[in-house]
Amino acid sequence: xxxxxxxxxxxxxxxxxxxxxxxxxxxxxxxxxxxxxxxxxxxxxxxxxxxxxxxxxxxxxxxxxxxxxxxxxxxxxxxxxxxxxxxxxxxxxxxxxxxxxxxxxxxxxxxxxxxxxxxxxxxxxxxxxxxxxxxxxxxxxxxxxxxxxxxxxxxxxxxxxxxxxxxxxxxxxxxxxxxxxxxxxxxxxxxxxxxxxxxxxxxxxxxxxxxxxxxxxxxxxxxxxxxxxxxxxxxxxxx
Amino acid sequence: xxxxxxxxxxxxxxxxxxxxxxxxxxxxxxxxxxxxxxxxxxxxxxxxxxxxxxxxxxxxxxxxxxxxxxxxxxxxxxxxxxxxxxxxxxxxxxxxxxxxxxxxxxxxxxxxxxxxxxxxxxxxxxxxxxxxxxxxxxxxxxxxxxxxxxxxxxxxxxxxxxxxxxxxxxxxxxxxxxxxxxxxxxxxxxxxxxxxxxxxxxxxxxxxxxxxxxxxxxxxxxxxxxxxxxxxxxxxxxx
Amino acid sequence: xxxxxxxxxxxxxxxxxxxxxxxxxxxxxxxxxxxxxxxxxxxxxxxxxxxxxxxxxxxxxxxxxxxxxxxxxxxxxxxxxxxxxxxxxxxxxxxxxxxxxxxxxxxxxxxxxxxxxxxxxxxxxxxxxxxxxxxxxxxxxxxxxxxxxxxxxxxxxxxxxxxxxxxxxxxxxxxxxxxxxxxxxxxxxxxxxxxxxxxxxxxxxxxxxxxxxxxxxxxxxxxxxxxxxxxxxxxxxxx
Numbered sequence: 001x002x003x004x005x006x007x008x009x010x011x012x013x014x015x016x017x018x019x020x021x022x023x024x025x026x027x028x029x030x031x032x033x034x035x036x037x038x039x040x041x042x043x044x045x046x047x048x049x050x051x052x053x054x055x056x057x058x059x060x061x062x063x064x065x066x067x068x069x070x071x072x073x074x075x076x077x078x079x080x081x082x083x084x085x086x087x088x089x090x091x092x093x094x095x096x097x098x099x100x101x102x103x104x105x106x107x108x109x110x111x112x113x114x115x116x117x118x119x120x121x122x123x124x125x126x127x128x129x130x131x132x133x134x135x136x137x138x139x140x141x142x143x144x145x146x147x148x149x150x151x152x153x154x155x156x157x158x159x160x161x162x163x164x165x166x167x168x169x170x171x172x173x174x175x176x177x178x179x180x181x182x183x184x185x186x187x188x189x190x191x192x193x194x195x196x197x198x199x200x201x202x203x204x205x206x207x208x209x210x211x212x213x214x215x216x217x218x219x220x221x222x223x224x225x226x227x228x229x230x231x232x233x234x235x236x237x238x239x
Numbered sequence: 240x241x242x243x244x245x246x247x248x249x250x251x252x253x254x255x256x257x258x259x260x261x262x263x264x265x266x267x268x269x270x271x272x273x274x275x276x277x278x279x280x281x282x283x284x285x286x287x288x289x290x291x292x293x294x295x296x297x298x299x300x301x302x303x304x305x306x307x308x309x310x311x312x313x314x315x316x317x318x319x320x321x322x323x324x325x326x327x328x329x330x331x332x333x334x335x336x337x338x339x340x341x342x343x344x345x346x347x348x349x350x351x352x353x354x355x356x357x358x359x360x361x362x363x364x365x366x367x368x369x370x371x372x373x374x375x376x377x378x379x380x381x382x383x384x385x386x387x388x389x390x391x392x393x394x395x396x397x398x399x400x401x402x403x404x405x406x407x408x409x410x411x412x413x414x415x416x417x418x419x420x421x422x423x424x425x426x427x428x429x430x431x432x433x434x435x436x437x438x439x440x441x442x443x444x445x446x447x448x449x450x451x452x453x454x455x456x457x458x459x460x461x462x463x464x465x466x467x468x469x470x471x472x473x474x475x476x477x478x
Numbered sequence: 479x480x481x482x483x484x485x486x487x488x489x490x491x492x493x494x495x496x497x498x499x500x501x502x503x504x505x506x507x508x509x510x511x512x513x514x515x516x517x518x519x520x521x522x523x524x525x526x527x528x529x530x531x532x533x534x535x536x537x538x539x540x541x542x543x544x545x546x547x548x549x550x551x552x553x554x555x556x557x558x559x560x561x562x563x564x565x566x567x568x569x570x571x572x573x574x575x576x577x578x579x580x581x582x583x584x585x586x587x588x589x590x591x592x593x594x595x596x597x598x599x600x601x602x603x604x605x606x607x608x609x610x611x612x613x614x615x616x617x618x619x620x621x622x623x624x625x626x627x628x629x630x631x632x633x634x635x636x637x638x639x640x641x642x643x644x645x646x647x648x649x650x651x652x653x654x655x656x657x658x659x660x661x662x663x664x665x666x667x668x669x670x671x672x673x674x675x676x677x678x679x680x681x682x683x684x685x686x687x688x689x690x691x692x693x694x695x696x697x698x699x700x701x702x703x704x705x706x707x708x709x710x711x712x713x714x715x716x717x
Contacts, residue, residue: 046638063470063473066466066470066473067470067474069461070461070462070466070467071462073458076461076462077458080454080457080458096638117630117634117638118631118634118635118638118639119631131439131443131460132436132440132443133435133436133439133469134436134439134469134473135436135438135439135460135463135464135465135466135467135468135469136460136461136463136469137442137453137457137460138443138446138457139446139453139454139457140446140449140453140457143443143446143447143453147447148629148630149631151387151388151413152387152388152447153356153357153358153413153415153416154413155447156335156356156357156416156447157357157416157417157428160285160335160356160357160432160435160440160443160444161357161428161431161432162431162435163428163431174629174632176631177631177632178635189639189641192639192640192641193639196610196611196638196639196640197611197613200609200610200612200613200614200615203615204609204610204616204621204637204638207615207616207617207618207621208621208625208633208634208637214615214617214618214621215558215617215618218558218614218615218616218617218618219554219555219558220554221609221613221614221615222544222547222548222554222614223548223551223554224613224614225613226613227544227612227613227614228548228613229613230611230612230613231545231548231612234541234544234612302709302712305700305705305709306709306713308700309700309701309705309706309709310701312697312701315697315698315700315701319693319697370678370682370699371674371675371678371679371682372674372675372678372708373675373678373704373705373708373709373712374675374677374678374699374703374704374706374707374708375678375699375700375702375705375708376678376682376685376692376696376699377682377685377696378693378696379685379688379692379693379696382685382686382692386686390626390652391626391627391686392595392596392597392652392654392655393652393655394686395574395595395596395655395686396655396656396667398682398686399524399574399595399596399671399674399679399682400596400667400670400671401670401674402667402670
């Protein structure tokens with residue numbers, strides 16, 4: 001249900017389970033993790049996550065399995081653990097990650113989007129975090145990711161009120177960074193990122209994640225081949 | 240000076256001291272805390288805090304007592320301690336909290352509003368944090384709550400510059416989540432929250448607060464009666 | 479290359495190296511630190527940082543020296559260390575700090591702006607964080623300051639995509655708190671801050687920084703001469 005392809009400097013993961021509006025079954029999270037790990041070790045400079053069906057980015061957990069989850073504690077632990085592990089790989093990959101969101105984005109679909117560094121959405125995307133409507137809770141890490149993006153007040157309004165937000169409203173909140181009406185969703189930003197030095201992107205991502213050694217990374221970046229090339233161009237009048 | 244009433248699933252605390260523009264005297268904080276503790280153990284699903292007088296949500300600490308505060312260190316400690324305790328109860332109650340703000344909201348009135356999860360304001364509400372105009376400081380916890388909502392830059396501008404913001408300006412800053420011109424301030428959002436499963440609201444609030452056990456709360460929510468009901472409805476075609 | 483002047487209650491630091499678009503050479507950071515330390519012990523109530531040339535606030539590190547940085551590890555450590563020390567003094571000074579930004583603000587120029595409490599910009603200011611274009615990284619502390627202002631999503635977009643933002647776009651992101659078209663950039667806000675009690679500004683800044691003793695500062699502010707004066711005015715009907 002996930003496709004993975006590397007094209008030029010972009011590793012793209014595509015959610016393709018249109019018959020269930022891209023709802024993710026319990027077994028799907030492990031498959032997603034495998035894609036992210038493959039993307040992480042690929043030669044790509046950045047990772048994008050999007051859907052094959054423009055009508056649905058991700059409808060969340062698959063409701064068809066929820067009856068089984070209600071009755072089987074082991075399955076619940078597998079669900080929570082494998083989802084958390086997949087999102088952890090997305091958060092801690094060494095490349096910038098961009099979610100490209102078209103159509104519905106609900107429940108843990110929002111958690112998937114907030115696990116990425118940047119979110120680009122269609123104006124008619126539709127966001128909602130609705131566990132409270134179904135008697136459910138929401139993972140701590142995903143609550144915290146939401147709070148970091150929209151602040152505790154808007155996170156509370158989303159989570160307790162289960163309101164829906166389109167792309168523009170989500171942008172005003174800080175839930176998405178960019179609304180894009182162009183044909184190829186997010187293409188300008190993807191190309192801008194891909195045009196930059198991959199050594200820089202890797203160092204900057206490690207710094208954003210607070211990884212040990214940021215000071216060394218900053219200082220030694222001045223001794224990198226990528227910088228030598230840029231400095232030579234600058235002296236040649238192209239800076 | 241505080242009224243407390245539970246109606247349907249809403250526990251409402253009303254500030255009613257119109258003769259002093261709802262300024263809170265030293266003895267008032269303890270009374271507020273009692274209301275919050277009663278609301279916390281009530282059967283309501285959420286707590287709202289509002290004012291009887293639409294011209295003034297809360298004018299802050301009562302200036303009439305400030306002369307006494309200047310001279311009496313024991314009274315200052317009682318003031319700071321009882322206010323901090325009341326706000327602590329608001330922050331740590333197990334239900335979502337919504338401040339409904341009409342009219343003036345000044346000084347520790349803003350601290351009261353930021354202690355709630357969500358803020359709904361009238362367009363002509365008037366916010367200002369003005370201790371610097373009076374030679375005063377502001378409690379650390381309340382500074383931090385403000386920073387979490389509006390960021391350190393806007394918090395600095397508010398606190399050092401003592402500027403006033405109406406409802407729409409406060410919304411742009413992130414100080415309020417919703418501006419409402421409707422007759423019954425905040426009613427749509429209150430009803431949306433109250434319509435959700437109270438077990439979910441309680442679990443989600445605990446998760447927002449970072450309380451121990453969020454993973455168990457998430458996993459066991461799938462075994463809750465509220466979820467069983469929702470899943471049955473979903474299979475019946477109403478999901 | 480930095481001028482320092484105290485006028486009334488404002489200590490102003492002016493970046494004046496117009497021939498290099500106010501790019502800061504390695505030796506410049508130590509000079510900036512000296513200005514901030516002088517401002518810190520001056521009688522001023524607040525510190526402003528601005529540029530002599532309205533076309534350029536600060537172009538970042540001086541590219542002319544970058545070749546030398548590439549080859550000399552000791553110079554790199556001096557650069558990183560002295561810049562970090564200067565920004566540390568800006569962050570931890572005991573007075574409110576305001577960056578007044580006109581024209582270009584690039585690379586570590588943005589780090590200089592985010593080290594201040596508040597940013598006021600011209601509508602046609604131009605912001606970009608571009609280390610990834612040059613094969614470089616960015617200091618951890620400055621990444622964190624950016625994240626606190628604009629959130630992790632917009633920080634990622636800025637840092638990985640190297641996009642440019644004018645004053646209004648920067649305001650929407652939270653990178654600047656105020657866009658000002660007036661003749662004397664930021665004058666209203668500066669005067670508002672300067673009009674407040676300097677004892678309050680100092681206590682509030684310490685509270686914003688999370689310095690030890692905020693509770694005592696809050697309580698004892700009620701016994702301050704500044705408050706006694708304000709309370710007397712209030713009782714006289716001017717409150």
